[in-house]
Structures are given as C-alpha cells and as structure tokens.
Amino acid sequence: MAARSTLQRRGDWAEQRALRLLGSRGWTLHSRQWRCRWGELDLVLSKPQRLLLVEVKARSRCGPDGWGQASLGPRKRLRLQRAWSCWLEAHPAWADCPVELVYALVALPPSRRAVRWIHVSF
Template sequence: MAAGPRERSGIWAEQRAQRLLQQAGWYPVARRWRCRWGELDLVLHKSPQRLLLVEVKGRRRCGRDGWGCAGLNRRKRARLEAALALWLAAHPVYGHCHVELVAALVPLPPARGPVRWMRWL
C-alpha cells in the first residue's frame, strides 16, 4: 500500500533526524517499530551502553502545538515507555543500556531551520 502525503512527511522527518544522529556517532537499531502501545520512531545505540529513543515531530509551520511540543505530554511518554518495555523484551541484548528519551522537532519543507532537540526527563 502506498504511503500518503502525511506518512511520507513523517518518513522524511525521521530520515533527517536519523542522519543527524548518525553523524554524531549513533547507530540505528530500529525505525518505526510498532506494538499495541504505539510506535517507536527511532531507536539508536551508542557505546558505551547507551540507547536513544527518539520521538520525531515534523511540522510545516509552528502552529498552536508549537512545532509538535503539545503532543509531548505525560500520556504520550507513558505510551512510549510501555512500547519501549516491549521492545526491550524482544531485544534483550540492549537490556543493560542506559536509555535516553528525546524529541526531534523537524521543520518540514517549505519551512526551513534546524532540528530542535528536546530531552524528556
């Protein structure tokens, strides 16, 4: 089934974020991994024993949700943590890693500008 315009935009934003992280020494482990709790956009690994979970938000303009910030709430974090727990159960080799959770706010064309990174505590 062909991807629609919204899905293609999401894929583009994920690819942009992944390229930047790979340039910083991160290695992709999973992309668009789905389970009953939702989707993990990007999971990357970096030595020593670091795992990065990235929630990607692509927007063409800064709307009322502030480039996607409004979607980064407590409920979303709980769903991501539940999905990550299932992913780690399926990939126990990464169970010893320290996990960091970040959001990548990616401006989509025609918008310009850098990717904004937010760390979730």
C-alpha cells in the first residue's frame, strides 16, 4: 500500500476529529472513506432510525474559500447524492431511514477553532 500524502494525512486527521465529536454525541460509525464510481463519502454514521452523512473539509487557514465552504457547491452536492445512492444500494437495510447531510469545516493545527457544522437539505 502506498504511503499517504501530507494532504491525505491532514484529511484523515480532520475526519478523526469530526468522528470523535460525533461519537461523543452518540453517533455510531458505519462507513469511513467509502468509495464508488461517483466519489467518496467521508463519514456515514447512525443513531436509532437516523443516518448522518458527513462531508469533511480541512483547511490550515481561512482562505478565499472560507475554510472550505466554497467548495461545497451544486456540483459537489450532486456527486454526494450519486455516491449516496450507491451506498444505499450496498446497504439496503438503511434505504427507508431518514438521512441528514452535514458539512464539517475543520481547522487544522495550530488553529484551535471549533469545528463548524453546516446542515444542508439533501
């Protein structure tokens, strides 16, 4: 297996931070970095009768894209919807469960900013 790039390790760190926070709120992890032909789902978690799809964006500073918020446009949402359809095909037991899409904007160290959660209709 190839070594992970610095960018990938930063993304892993940001996903782990989001996962720890959600785990402390009672969410259970089902999939992490799940891939299909349409892209990747960063985190898929559940609580009883609820699913949470989390797209994590990690930034070392607030640039022109506002900690990654600008990268979450219509094209990205369409890719997530298509990947989500593939995930549901692979996990049919969850097909009737309501799902919520959340963007987690995570500031990388040395920043101590809180994770910013953006809830999106899906």
